[in-house]
Amino acid sequence: MQGTGPDADIVISSRVRIARNLLGHPFPMLATNQQSQEVMERLTSVGNSGRLNEIGRFETIPLSDLNELERRVLVEKHLISPNLANESRCGALVLSDNESVSIMVNEEDHLRIQCLYPGFQINEAWELASRIDDIFEEEADYAFDERRGFLTSCPTNVGTGIRASVMMHLPALVMTQQINRILSAITQVGLAVRGMYGEGSEALGNLFQISNQITLGQSEHEIIDNLHSVAKQIIEHERAARERMMQQESRVRLEDRVFRSYGILSHASIMDSKEAAQRLSDVRLGIDLGLIRDVSPQVMNELMVLTQPGFLQHTFNEKLNMDQRDIRRAELIRQHLGRKSDHGGV
Amino acid sequence: MICQECGKRPATLHFMKNVNGEKTEFHFCESCAREKGEGLASPASGFSIHSLLSGLLDFETPGGVGGLSAKPQALRCDNCGLTYGQFSKMGRFGCSNCYDQFGDKLDPILKRVHGNTVHVGKVPKRSGGQIQLKREIENLRHELHDLIGREEFEHAAKIRDRIRELERSVAET
Ligand SMILES: [Zn+2]
Ligand SMILES: [Zn+2]
Numbered sequence: 001m002q003g004t005g006p007d008a009d010i011v012i013s014s015r016v017r018i019a020r021n022l023l024g025h026p027f028p029m030l031a032t033n034q035q036s037q038e039v040m041e042r043l044t045s046v047g048n049s050g051r052l053n054e055i056g057r058f059e060t061i062p063l064s065d066l067n068e069l070e071r072r073v074l075v076e077k078h079l080i081s082p083n084l085a086n087e088s089r090c091g092a093l094v095l096s097d098n099e100s101v102s103i104m105v106n107e108e109d110h111l112r113i114q115c116l117y118p119g120f121q122i123n124e125a126w127e128l129a130s131r132i133d134d135i136f137e138e139e140a141d142y143a144f145d146e147r148r149g150f151l152t153s154c155p156t157n158v159g160t161g162i163r164a165s166v167m168m169h170l171p172a173l174v175m176t177q178q179i180n181r182i183l184s185a186i187t188q189v190g191l192a193v194r195g196m197y198g199e200g201s202e203a204l205g206n207l208f209q210i211s212n213q214i215t216l217g218q219s220e221h222e223i224i225d226n227l228h229s230v231a232k233q234i235i236e237h238e239r240a241a242r243e244r245m246m247q248q249e250s251r252v253r254l255e256d257r258v259f260r261s262y263g264i265l266s267h268a269s270i271m272d273s274k275e276a277a278q279r280l281s282d283v284r285l286g287i288d289l290g291l292i293r294d295v296s297p298q299v300m301n302e303l304m305v306l307t308q309p310g311f312l313q314h315t316f317n318e319k320l321n322m323d324q325r326d327i328r329r330a331e332l333i334r335q336h337l338g339r340k341s342d343h344g345g346v
Numbered sequence: 347m348i349c350q351e352c353g354k355r356p357a358t359l360h361f362m363k364n365v366n367g368e369k370t371e372f373h374f375c376e377s378c379a380r381e382k383g384e385g386l387a388s389p390a391s392g393f394s395i396h397s398l399l400s401g402l403l404d405f406e407t408p409g410g411v412g413g414l415s416a417k418p419q420a421l422r423c424d425n426c427g428l429t430y431g432q433f434s435k436m437g438r439f440g441c442s443n444c445y446d447q448f449g450d451k452l453d454p455i456l457k458r459v460h461g462n463t464v465h466v467g468k469v470p471k472r473s474g475g476q477i478q479l480k481r482e483i484e485n486l487r488h489e490l491h492d493l494i495g496r497e498e499f500e501h502a503a504k505i506r507d508r509i510r511e512l513e514r515s516v517a518e519t
Contacts, residue, residue, distance in 0.1 A: 020440055027440060029438055137471060137472070143442030145446075146465075151439070155439070158456070214461060216456055216460040216464070
């Protein structure tokens with residue numbers, strides 16, 4: 001994720017996932033090994049047929065080729081679900097070379113097409129996912145019912161089979177304590193919110209994912225439009241809250257918080273994942289507000305991913321216990337912030 | 347806040363769900379959330395907590411929503427073998443045929459999850475063409491029936507031929 005794209009100061013990423021199944025085959029949960037194998041061959045053959053070339057270069061990766069750590073890294077990069085990582089039975093990933101398209105085979109459904117764009121590009125993500133869907137549909141018979149739409153393993157996905165979401169960074173709404181009111185308003189209009197919280201009520205990293213909850217009885221267009229317009233409003237609220245914080249006497253407190261976090265990230269030797277998430281959020285806000293100019297937002301986005309446990313182990317290529325992870329995490333952050341020499345004996 | 351599942355670890359993941367104005371909150375620790383397949387790392391998997399769904403389904407079964415068939419548990423999909431009872435425990439279908447087999451029993455569940463029961467979105471191009479044809483055949487059959495009832499046999503014969511024609515193209519595709 002490059003930290004680019006429209007409204008990238010607030011929307012980290014936009015994602016659309018489409019769930020599809022093949023006609024007549026039992027869903028992965030009940031399928032025998034042989035049945036799963038058949039589905040995998042059928043779907044990866046479409047993936048390898050060259051039809052996807054018009055979209056990009058794709059690679060097919062059987063999950064059985066990957067070790068536990070490699071799978072975990074894919075999970076942390078949001079390219080596969082934990083579900084697929086755990087139940088590797090004949091699962092596969094068809095991945096585009098820029099990693100914006102990941103196609104999961106034999107997850108909860110036979111086929112899950114996922115498009116992930118940086119910034120606020122939910123329409124673009126839907127259009128691409130739908131194009132890929134059309135390509136698979138030309139060569140594979142989908143389980144589709146006139147009344148119920150696309151038939152999925154879970155009743156929460158039936159109909160369009162689409163899950164659209166935007167990941168938003170909302171520090172100012174959290175700091176000004178408007179967030180709960182806004183989140184509860186969001187759930188009133190058929191959207192779901194997921195936040196990752198620390199103890200108390202403060203969201204970890206101030207990251208919130210907003211997604212559609214309904215997949216049946218609304219067209220894909222309505223679903224995407226609804227999410228788009230709600231996200232747009234949240235962006236405006238967050239911007240307004242940031243501006244107000246910068247204008248009032250609260251500015252000095254905000255600056256203090258941003259620079260304090262920047263200082264700690266640049267110099268700390270031990271950093272747990274919770275603190276890292278919060279400090280990275282502060283610095284990211286500082287960059288977006290123009291308070292910090294010598295760090296790029298891309299670096300911040302990278303760090304949000306890189307500092308997660310699986311990634312850390314992968315980066316350092318060894319098994320790490322929790323204390324070691326906290327030390328490595330601090331080290332990694334210092335390096336990325338260009339403070340490598342601070343602990344090298346100046 | 348303590349995890350509502352294990353009652354031991356602090357709750358670090360908070361979910362809100364709103365079904366037709368009825369709000370429910372969930373507070374889980376990471377490990378319980380992961381067990382529920384709801385780790386934050388899987389936003390793509392959308393919002394579906396198995397236990398919630400299965401609670402919802404259990405709620406539907408005892409009284410029998412339709413009230414007509416006494417033992418919905420005895421319902422079994424003849425393609426994959428999943429029973430309605432298993433379905434309501436797992437909150438998952440075994441195959442696409444289950445949707446037919448469990449039939450109208452699903453309406454109240456879908457209504458609660460989505461507020462709707464009928465798809466209005468995208469239709470696959472290939473099998474979707476078939477759906478259009480079948481729909482047309484269905485309409486023509488009704489028309490044929492009416493025409494015969496009114497003893498308009500000449501017109502009925504034309505409709506019959508048209509139906510045959512369409513049925514051939516359905517069979518061919
Ligand atoms: Zn727990
Ligand atoms: Zn079945």
